Amino acid sequence: MRCVRADCPGSYGPEGYCDECGRKKPDKPLASVPSAASPASVPSVATVSAGSTRASSGRTRGSSRGGLGAGLIDIARVPLRDPATAVMQDPKVAEGRRYCAKCNEAVGRGKDGKPGRVEGFCPSCGTPFSFVPRLHPGDIVNDRYEMLGALAYGGLGWIYLARDRNVGDAVTERWVVLKGLINTGDADAMASAVTERRFLVEMDHPNIVKIFDFVQHPDPKTGELIGYIVMEYVGGHSLRDILVARRAEGARVLPLAEVIAYGVEILPALGYLHDRGLIFCDFKPDNVIHAEEQLKLIDLGGVRRADDDVSAVYGTPGYQAPEVAELGPSVASDIYTVGRSLAVLSFEFRGFSTTYAHELPKDVPLLAQEESYHRLLRRATHKDRDRRFQSAAELSEQLLGVLREVVSATDGIARPTLSRQFTPERRAFGTGAGEVGEETVAELRPSDVAAGLPLPQVDVLDPGAGFLATLSVADPAEAVKQLEAAPMSSVEIVLRLVRARIESGDLAGAKAGLDELAATDPFDWRIDWYRGIAALAGDNAAEARVSFDAVYDELPGEPAARLALAAAVECTGDVDAAAKLYERVWRVDRGYISAAFGLARIRLAAGDRAGALSVLDQVPDSSSLHIAAQVAGVRASLRAEAHALKHDDLVSASGRLERITLDVERRARLAVEMLEAALGWINGSRLPGHRLPPGAKVLGHELSERGLRLGLEQAYRAMAQLAQDPDTRIALVDRANAVRPRTLT
Template sequence: MPAVPRVDPKNALLTDPQVPEDKRFCSTCGKPVGRSKGDRPGRPEGFCPHDGTRYSFTPKLTPGTVVAGQYEVQGCLAHGGLGWIYLATDLNVDNRWVVLKGLLDSGDAHAMAAAVAERRFLAQVSHPNIVTIHNFVQHPDEDGTPVGYIVMEYVGGSSLKQLMDDRRRPDRTLDPMPVPRAIAYMLEMLPALGYLHANGLAYCDFKPENVIQYERQLKLIDLGAVIRFDDLTSDVFGTKGYQAPEIGAEGVVDNGPSVASDVHTVGRTLAVLALGMPPTRRGVPTPIPDPGEHPVLARHESFHRLLLRATDPDPLRRFESADEMADQLGGVLREVLATDRAEGVDDGSGDRGPVPPAVSTVFGPPRGTFAPGLLTGPGLGADDSAGPDSAGPDSADPDTADPDTAAPDTGIPGRPDPAQVAALLPVPLVDRDDPGAGLLTASAPSTPADVERVLAAAPKASRALQLALVRAHLEASDPAAATQTLDALAAEDADDWRLDWFRGVTALVEGRVDAACTAFDTVYSTLPGEAAPKLALAAASECAGHDEAAGRYYALVARPDPGVADAAFGLARVRVRAGDRSGALEALDAVPEASSAFVVAQLAAVEVMLSGRFGVRPGEEELRSAAARVEDLRLDEATGERVRTLLFEQAVQLAPNGAGGDALLRCPWDERSLRLALETSLRASARLASDPAHRVVLVDRANAVRPRTWV
């Protein structure tokens, strides 16, 4: 994020500190007070015309006042819902700058109680992203009534609200912050909220006004609304447009502050920053727009899903902790950065390099690559023992193998086998706090009978063991038993996302691909920053024939982590079916050289380049480019000969009679030399073939392509 310069404290003082009339309300009845009548301005002090309660909105401390014999007031910095904020110097500590926060209306009993509560909580708080509290002092009001003031560090910078206000367009609408920057702000602040939660405290009033950036650091300020989770009597303060809907709602059992209510405020703040939307319209919270209504959400589906979960009206459906939200938000940030950089969008970071990979804390790694050879059939990746019915280019019928008429495979790429996908998808990690986690690690049961024995011996009920039983049933090809176990678990806790995950896997095993799509879509909405649900949803969508959705989700996985081979291969397959040769090659070329799938991806790219599926016959340029790809690859002998066969078949069709052009794979560019090279490769492949019938096919093909000679 760009640095924000520190603000000179004296330059931050208000020259005419006043509370705007539209923010003056009676502390008792909540009705407007101190408002203008005609040309006469409203009074900042007086009595409520509705119930007679005294009100005062004037600062109680003037420049030069020394509070508690230690803090000399310099003036007012700002005002808020709970109090004036004064700038002062600490006469006892090298005249350091400090901030005094007092009450907005000293006659407000609720505000006074909030200040006392703030003093109690702040004495316990110590976090680098939370403003430091130095002291709590009292100073008599003009009528002698003692008023409390919190003494805290001076944080010179700009609030996120000020940074947003600086982005106002001439028509007064807000230009949204770049999504990565808005996410970065929340990722910096979520640990501070998590710290408060760990100490039994709810922040309650998280919003852009309460986060200050100075240089490249952030501070959470104004802890006046902090309350203990177990405090059921104190008033709860918040801001409309950010506060969770259940707070104080009638008929809601748990209508007090919670981790979930703080998560809601973070989600709303993130939406305001990244979407440029006002928190309220006509006094009603502005809803999160649909993707069709906002370009940011149309481009970043995972970000939209994260906002929806964080601000879900049902607190039980929100993120369970600040840490969980931060974990998912970090995954969404990587995805947003990768998308922006792939599309040439300025993300505000100044970085255009690849997004570094990350290790999931929720899922294990993929257990294999479920469909690497489906682009144009087994082809170059075919096993050398494949029979004559193999779909590779070296298995054509000998009667049609003459290079004058033969062409590369032009078939549509196959689709993954749902059961194979189910067997190789990542598996949710075992919760280390589960009572059965140690038993699973120690015994490593694999069959349903093994898991049931461990379950019977377990001293406590364990969801990890029950989910292990589901896995064992699936690996034993018994989806009915897996479903029965899942139904029993759902009766205990239906909100566990792992149940949806395994229902999706079960549906794949049974071939119910549309049901699998539904289940994985639910997991994706629950864990929008994880790659595994998107990979599973992409594969299930491809199995179901929904190529548009499959391509979108494969891309969401492949862009931030090109090393996920199935995402690259799946994206390439979808693009081949759509006739997008360059897009398919781009997907395959993104697989990094360090990946174990790099060679397979390059061989698949060769097949794509030489495929006749795209409406035009590959030319010499494509052939030579394909040859350049494989020259530096380290291939086993059988694969190397298959590659040479494919390339020489194409070359024989393209080479003119007589000499001409540069050599191809060290073979002169003339028809006779290329036919001899093709014959040599076919005979070498025949010697390496383990299947006798396939060996005969290769020898017949070699005989058919050999040029006529006297010997």
């Protein structure tokens, strides 16, 4: 059947999804679901789900909210609905969804204008089929569950809503969902049901639908006992339904922050299954329900043990990992399905089950704008499963980091957090503009970056972690000796030895140690990190850029990875790319002062003095480099091309310097810089005809040649009094004498 979307040339496949735009074939028009910013409640929609055991009472909650949104964004709650309104009034399976359970050939299709049969035999293999509900309103199953009606038809058959007569009273009732099989002749479906009974009754996680029971009931026609799984009922909406409803409103995709928050919320449920040796297999937006302020993972029919090589594997084209057919499902294949689901929800993913069944499309504006998110999706959906995230917790950690970046970039509010992967930066680099002394270096030096970047956290489970905790020598050469004589060998000891060799200048030895580790574990991102630091120490910024780019691919949610890449990129001369990275780091975490100086340095070089000052003023008062940032701000205020400096800039810089707490010598040095700049402006750079306002002063001195020369004289004499070297003192006095007004001819 052709897609119902007017501008889509695709057709619906066996699973009911369009092979071009990826949208699900609607059984009937879907009511609107409010966006995250909308306060409207959700109209009643017939949605299959599992979740809360109570129906909506019509009450509304106050401002309290669940964990959805990770405390970073607010997502509109989806109210529960009356279960009685969820059942299908006329339960039917669309002809386009009717397939033989054994050979997967089309069955029950109409001909010559006549509707297809809902029961019969497959013309290809002779297997009987039936798309008629086995249970009807009023039926009692297992002397306990009273049928209310059919909710929907799923991949493994009809799903029913029932009332548990053993639980409840005149005030409250417990509604449950019964899930049957496609037909009694489907061995794979029966095995899947047995799998659910065996593994999932004991599962207990707040984000996973609860399996209460496994019961049997005779088929009304054959008398054969049919198995049913009894699950809790959730009266919410699937993420797929929410997406379709938003599209109907004109919002073609869900907001990125909302999509990421959904991923962060549901990943612990997958991790819960993985920790118990179970693979979900068929994760997709249809199988995640948003009910009130919580997500629920539903449709557990495809769950199987990780070591199960016999049971049928269930999956959905466009979501299933490419290696599943050959290698079987795994934790990595579940990670793949999560990545694909995030992609489908966050941008228009046409052809996701055909043209781009196993890759991401190119030229997607969102992915070009959100580089960290793009890298996360690339790793999660990598064709090589060894290159993907290796656990739900690992993906969740990086996804949360990307969420912090996305939200901070939107509202400008920093959202720092302690990293489990990196230490803070050891020292800020590239801060020369904020230093006052005899020799200050304003440009960024690769060696300074190597010495200042954060370091990977030590794995406390490593056998050598205890030994490293006792290592306290500061001298790199001595550290090399002690590490080479370590009583055991471990990855952490080798990495620490690599670091000591870099610091002692033995780059060849450091490289040999990293090559040794790479031969054992080529996927350890710490190898690339130290390769990048070694390259910077050797003044090879291009090589460092390659190494840190690889780390960013592995850890897209870590600001430290972006900071390292930004510095390496700047050292190669690609300042535009560096500025973008610096800005993203600084927006999310004001603890990375190097990012602030880097961004200000690049903006100032590009002539954006206001932008540079804005960043420097954001360095918090609590930072040890707050004064350095203000000093850099003073210098930035004085920097301008010919005729670009104005008296307002001089007055502003003067006020900034007067507010800074500096010792006498540094204040005098900075005063000399400012007064010389002002004097140069008065004598040569000032626009012809420019009038100074009456009473304008710089550091308390009149903004005139005489006033500025008097100020310079005082500053030089103050420096001379503090000079320890006689020759330096004499030189400063000579300068004072040369600049004083009465030496003018």
